Amino acid sequence: MGLEYYLMLSALLFTTGVVGVLVRRNAIIIFMCIELMLNAANLAFVAISRSLGQTEGQVFVFFVMTVAAAEVAIGLAIIVSVFKHRQTINVDEVNSLKG
Amino acid sequence: MNPEQVLFFVFGLIALAGAISVISFRHPIYSALALIITFFAQAGLFVLLGAHFVAAAQVIVYAGAIMVLFLFVIMLLNLGRRDPGSAAGRGKWKGIAVILGILFAAEGIYIAVNALSDNTAVASAQPAAESVTTYDIGTLLFSKYLLPFEVTSLILLAALIGVIVLVKRERPRTISRIRISITRD
Numbered sequence: 117m118g119l120e121y122y123l124m125l126s127a128l129l130f131t132t133g134v135v136g137v138l139v140r141r142n143a144i145i146i147f148m149c150i151e152l153m154l155n156a157a158n159l160a161f162v163a164i165s166r167s168l169g170q171t172e173g174q175v176f177v178f179f180v181m182t183v184a185a186a187e188v189a190i191g192l193a194i195i196v197s198v199f200k201h202r203q204t205i206n207v208d209e210v211n212s213l214k215g
Numbered sequence: 216m217n218p219e220q221v222l223f224f225v226f227g228l229i230a231l232a233g234a235i236s237v238i239s240f241r242h243p244i245y246s247a248l249a250l251i252i253t254f255f256a257q258a259g260l261f262v263l264l265g266a267h268f269v270a271a272a273q274v275i276v277y278a279g280a281i282m283v284l285f286l287f288v289i290m291l292l293n294l295g296r297r298d299p300g301s302a303a304g305r306g307k308w309k310g311i312a313v314i315l316g317i318l319f320a321a322e323g324i325y326i327a328v329n330a331l332s333d334n335t336a337v338a339s340a341q342p343a344a345e346s347v348t349t350y351d352i353g354t355l356l357f358s359k360y361l362l363p364f365e366v367t368s369l370i371l372l373a374a375l376i377g378v379i380v381l382v383k384r385e386r387p388r389t390i391s392r393i394r395i396s397i398t399r400d
Contacts, residue, residue, distance in 0.1 A: 119331060120327055120328050120331050121223065121227075122223075122260070122264070123328075123331075124324045124328075125227045125231070125260075126323075126327075127323030128231055128234075128324075129231065129234050130323065131317075131319050131320035132231070132235055134316060134319060135312055135315075135316035136237060138308075138312035138316070139238060139308075140238060142243060144243050144285065144288065144289060144294065145238070145243055147285070148237055148246055148250050148285065149238060151250065151277070152237065158257075158273075159257060159261075162261055162264050162266045165347075166265060166266070171351045172355065174268065174352050175352060175355050175356055177266075177272075178269075181276050182367045182370060183367075184277075184281065185281060185371070185374075187374075188281050188284055188285070189284065189374050189375075189377075190374050190377050190381070192285070192288045193377070193378040193381040193382050194381060196288060196291070196381075196382055197381050197382060199292050
């Protein structure tokens with residue numbers, strides 16, 4: 117399988133995540149779409165690493181996974197505390213910080 | 216078509232279908248389950264690419280730990296029934312977002328194909344015959360990338376402390392009152 121097929125699939129998955137962030141208003145689903153984008157980047161990392169015959173790409177995937185785990189933990193904690201205060205996680209209604 | 220190509224298209228289509236399901240289901244639980252399917256399909260793609268360690272980490276960390284966290288929060292907040300946020304956005308913006316997304320995808324595919332034809336170093340590189348073993352990754356991780364690895368642990372520590380601070384229930388007054396009542400007694 118050529119590298120370009122993996123990069124195309126990665127681009128499509130990333131785009132799906134971007135569209136999800138733009139379309140959905142539920143904060144949890146927006147977080148899931150961010151995970152989709154990170155995973156698409158991981159796929160590109162591994163595909164290019166394989167194509168170049170190097171190991172570095174897989175090490176970077178390891179770091180991306182760690183950062184994603186930290187980000188999810190913090191983000192979900194923020195969502196829980198926002199829900200405690202506002203009783204909603206609709207990002208259109210949580211707009212107090214809007215200038 | 217050889218078996219590798221067949222498996223690529225099977226896993227790729229499952230991953231794409233799961234991703235589109237994530238953004239189209241109304242209930243967050245269904246979205247989370249579709250995301251798990253996408254993660255498993257991507258683990259299959261990683262195995263096809265010879266990255267067995269990454270595939271295992273994908274299943275354990277993403278499909279295991281992270282998705283359990285998502286499902287836990289969805290069920291804790293009991294979302295989906297009464298929250299209007301589960302519905303998709305307004306129709307006009309939705310259409311524009313989808314059109315822009317299609318343009319963005321076309322751009323990404325164009326770059327993916329063209330950059331390869333321009334960059335002969337990447338395009339002409341022969342795929343490694345043997346897959347990268349966990350031994351190779353570990354050697355690289357603990358020699359060349361030792362400092363980033365240690366910084367990673369700091370990131371995890373910061374996330375740990377941050378989560379505790381964010382969701383901690385603050386009741387210092389009640390504690391001092393209890394102490395006062397104890398000393399009075």
